[in-house]
Amino acid sequence: MKIDNKKIFETLNPNKVWVPVLIGLGIVFAMFYFDPSVNEESLKGVFDASIPWLILAIIVILFRDLGYVYRIREITQHDLTWVRAIYVIILWEFASAVTPSVVGGTAVAIFILNKEGIKLGKAIAYVMVTAILDNLFFVIGAPIILFFAKGHIFPSSKVLETQLQDSMEAIFWLSYTLYAVYSLVMAAALFYRPRVFKWVLIKIFSIKWLRKWKHDAVEYGNQIIDASKELSGKNWRYWIPIILATIFIWSSRYLMLNALISAFVPLDLNENVIVFARQVIMWIVMMISPTPGSSGTAEFFFGQFFTEFLGNYTFITSILWRLFSYYPYLILGAIFLPRWIRQVFFKKKKAKKD
Numbered sequence: 001m002k003i004d005n006k007k008i009f010e011t012l013n014p015n016k017v018w019v020p021v022l023i024g025l026g027i028v029f030a031m032f033y034f035d036p037s038v039n040e041e042s043l044k045g046v047f048d049a050s051i052p053w054l055i056l057a058i059i060v061i062l063f064r065d066l067g068y069v070y071r072i073r074e075i076t077q078h079d080l081t082w083v084r085a086i087y088v089i090i091l092w093e094f095a096s097a098v099t100p101s102v103v104g105g106t107a108v109a110i111f112i113l114n115k116e117g118i119k120l121g122k123a124i125a126y127v128m129v130t131a132i133l134d135n136l137f138f139v140i141g142a143p144i145i146l147f148f149a150k151g152h153i154f155p156s157s158k159v160l161e162t163q164l165q166d167s168m169e170a171i172f173w174l175s176y177t178l179y180a181v182y183s184l185v186m187a188a189a190l191f192y193r194p195r196v197f198k199w200v201l202i203k204i205f206s207i208k209w210l211r212k213w214k215h216d217a218v219e220y221g222n223q224i225i226d227a228s229k230e231l232s233g234k235n236w237r238y239w240i241p242i243i244l245a246t247i248f249i250w251s252s253r254y255l256m257l258n259a260l261i262s263a264f265v266p267l268d269l270n271e272n273v274i275v276f277a278r279q280v281i282m283w284i285v286m287m288i289s290p291t292p293g294s295s296g297t298a299e300f301f302f303g304q305f306f307t308e309f310l311g312n313y314t315f316i317t318s319i320l321w322r323l324f325s326y327y328p329y330l331i332l333g334a335i336f337l338p339r340w341i342r343q344v345f346f347k348k349k350k351a352k353k354d
Contacts (some may be wrong), residue, residue, distance in 0.1 A: 008107065008108055008111045011095055011098065011099055011107075011108050012091065012094070012095060012108060012333075012337055013098070014333070014334040014337055014338070016098040016292070017098065017330045017331075017333070017334050019098065019292050019295075020097060020098060020291065020292040020293045020295035020326075020330065021295075021327070021330065023291055023292070023295035023296045024295040024296060024298075024299060024322060024326075024327075026296065027295070027296040027299045027300055028299060028318075028319065045264070045312060045313045045315075045316045046316045046320070048264060048313070049263040049264055049320075050262070050263045050264075053259055053260070053262045053263035054259075054260070054263050054320075056259045057256050057257075057259035057260040057263065057324060058324060060252050060255050060256040060259055061252070061253075061256045061324055061325060063248075063252050064248075064249055064252035064253050064256070065089065067245050067248045067249040067252060068089045068092075068093075068249055069082065069085045069086055069089050070085075070241075070245055071130070071241075071242055071245035071246065071249065072085050072088055072089060072126070072130075073085045074238075074241045074242050074245065075126045075129055075130065075242055076113070076118060076122075076126055077238075079117070079118055079122075080116060080118075084116055087112075087116075087336060087340050088109075088112050088113065088116060090329065090332050090333060090336045091108070091112050091333060091336060091337060091340060092108065092109045092112060093329040093332075093333065094329050094330065094332065094333020094334070094336075094337065095108035095109065095112075095333075096293065096329075097292065097293040097326060097329045097330050097333065098292050098293065098330070098333070099292055099293075100289065100290050100291060100292060106127055106131065109123075109127045109130075110123045110124055110127050113126060113127065115344045115345075116344070121223075121226040121227060121229070121230050122230050124223050124226065124227045125190075125226070125227035125228075125230040125231050128186070128190060128224075128227050129190075129231065129242070131186075132183060132186055132187050132190065133242065133243065133246040134246065134250070135179055135182065135183040135186075136183050136187070136246075137246055137247065137250045138176075138179060138250075138280065138283065139176070139179055139180045139183050139184075141247075141250070141280075142176060142280050145273075145276060145277045145280055146277055146280070148273050148277070149273055149274050149276075149277035149278075153274065153277045153278055153280070153281055171284070171285075172281055172284055175284045175287070175288065176284070179284075185197075189224050189228075190224060190227060190228050190231065191228065191231065194221075194224045194225045194227075194228040195225060197221060197224055198218070198221025198222065198224060198225060199221075201217040201218070201220065201221045202214070202217060202218060202221065204217070205217040205218075253279075253325075254276050254279045254280075255276070256324065256325060257275065257279060257321060257325075258272050258275050258276060260317060260320060260321055260324065261275060261306065261309055261310060261317060264310060264313040264316075264317060265309060265310060265311070265313065267309065271309065275306065275309065278305045278306070281305070282298075282301060282302070282305055285297065285301050286298055286301075293326055293330075298322065298326070299318055299319075299322065302314070302317075302318040302321060303315070303318060306318075
């Protein structure tokens with residue numbers, strides 16, 4: 001696989017921070033001026049928040065990040081130090097924050113790991129493992145979570161009914177099916193029959209109107225084979241910590257909002273389950289968003305999904321939610337990126353000359 005440094009650095013560009021920020025602010029201001037339920041009193045609602053719950057929300061999101069750092073160290077079998085793992089995760093999150101959610105930061109993650117001294121084949125394997133595990137958490141966990149929510153997962157919203165014509169549930173199950181099929185196919189390709197997967201790709205892209213992508217398909221098939229070789233022979237001691245870390249990461253991601261909502265309104269056990277479950281639906285909506293880091297999309301749909309719990313606190317909670325879970329990675333990425341470039345490129349070149 002040939003990594004296009006130019007394209008990677010176009011993504012890892014601190015100037016791109018302003019794009020999602022402006023989109024997000026634009027949606028927030030639009031909601032403030034055009035939504036009659038949002039006014040100055042909505043902003044003053046921030047002073048009604050319970051400080052202990054806000055602190056808990058911050059702690060939970062920090063635990064999520066620690067889970068990411070721990071998982072990448074375990075996946076790479078400690079080839080990364082704790083400091084290097086922190087750099088990798090911050091830059092990975094930054095790449096995801098400045099690219100459309102439907103695109104993600106996969107190529108950037110491979111590039112970062114490779115520049116951290118991990119061989120390209122291993123870097124591809126490690127990034128694919130994280131993607132498959134994240135998807136499998138959703139594929140396996142979603143039905144369980146939705147079962148406990150007892151059918152209260154799809155919000156009753158006039159805006160959603162008008163704009164989406166009652167299609168939210170259909171969009172969710174269609175997206176769920178696509179994720180399930182993709183995850184199972186990639187898991188089978190990576191762990192069971194990588195050469196069969198490559199053969200199928202070649203046959204598909206030998207079709208006349210797909211032939212121009214055949215070279216890329218062959219290259220991708222070779223990457224799968226190389227990645228499969230890197231992961232072969234791993235025993236349960238390798239997989240169990242990674243799987244548990246994935247469950248911990250995603251549970252922390254969702255529980256942060258539960259804590260944040262509880263800072264404004266009390267939630268009983270059933271309501272906590274519903275809030276947790278609705279975030280699964282939100283995740284699908286955000287994953288198909290064309291904007292960087294789902295900017296604008298996230299802020300809009302937050303109100304539609306959680307206003308029945310928050311009431312007048314919906315607007316301020318949506319702002320805090322993004323301030324806690326999204327914007328820090330834009331800031332940290334812009335700070336850490338120049339340092340990482342100096343460490344990885346210039347210091348290594350200097351060391352070689354010496």
